[in-house]
Amino acid sequence: MEFKRLLKQGRTSLFIGLLFLAGCLLLSKMLLGHEAGTWAAVVCESLTIAGWVAMWRPMQIYLYDWWPLLRRSWIYAKMSHMPVELIQKGKS
DSSP: OHHHHHHHHHHHHHHHHHHHHHHHHHHHHHHHSSOOSHHHHHHHHHHHHHHHHTTHHHHHIIIIIHHHHHHHHHHHHHHHTSOOOOOOOOOO
16 A cells, blocks of 8 residues: 555656656746857756756655565565464463
């Protein structure tokens, strides 16, 4: 269930990140598409970087965050096959 929740969060984050990235890139081209100059270049690069930074969390989820959940499921699978013995202690 936690894995499904993580993937849902990843999809939502990816959708938002892609929209923000597209918005930043479009805004950069619309506002500063053909302008030359230092400030135009700084604003253009800043919008591009901001858009890619918005993609950080979705990429983190899909590349790294699911590994601990997978490892935990392997441990639980191994534990489910362990022999268990219950011993009742004598009453005092």
